[in-house]
Every structure is written in C-alpha cells, then in structure tokens.
Amino acid sequence: MWWRGDPGVPANADKILELVFSGGTALAGLILVFLGASLASFDTYTTTEKSTVRPKYRKRAYTSLAGFVAALLAAVLSLVAVDCPSAALYYGAVVALAVSFLMASWAATVVVLDIG
Secondary structure: OHHHHOOOOOOOHHHHHHHHHHHHHHHHHHHHHHHHHHHHHHHOOOHHHHHHHHHHHHHHHHHHHHHHHHHHHHHHHHHHHHHOOOHHHHHHHHHHHHHHHHHHHHHHHHHHHHHO
C-alpha cells in the first residue's frame, strides 16, 4: 500500500487516484464535446470568411487539444500509479488533471469573452 513504502503521498492515495482517473476521462469527454461544437461553428463560415476567423478558432482548438491531452495523461498516469505506486506518478496525475481543468476553464472563458 501507499502508506507503507512511500511517505510522499497520502494514505488514501488509491481512492484519490480512482477519482483522478474518473475525473480525467470525464473531463476529456467534456472537452471533446466543446471541441466538436467549436468545429461545427467554424464550419458554418464560408471559405472567404474562414480565413478571417481562423486565428480565433485555432487558438480555441489548440487550448482545447492541450486540455484534452492533459486529461488523458492524468487518466493514464493514475491508472499506472495504481499498479506501480510512486510519488512521481501520483503527483503527475494530480497535476495533469489540474492543468486540464485550467485549460478547459480558459477555453470556456475565451469563448464567453468573444461573445461579449
């Protein structure tokens, strides 16, 4: 167990990793929905209009992609950390989930600010 061999992680690390895995996969799905909505919105423009709005949508897409990758990384790291306990994997999973959450929040904020 975590608490026996590695004092760098909390005793309930297994439960936390389960939550990180669930949160990472759920957040990855939410980000994919957001990315799909952005792509559908971009496709409504004509070819000439797309060149004008492309930078705005590209920024949204890259931010969403980074959040998606971070969410999947959190899920993978948490899954590996359950079988191969290590403080680096544990904290890597937690940090990756936090980064993904921040990227998703930033992408949503940028969309709302573009509207207003």
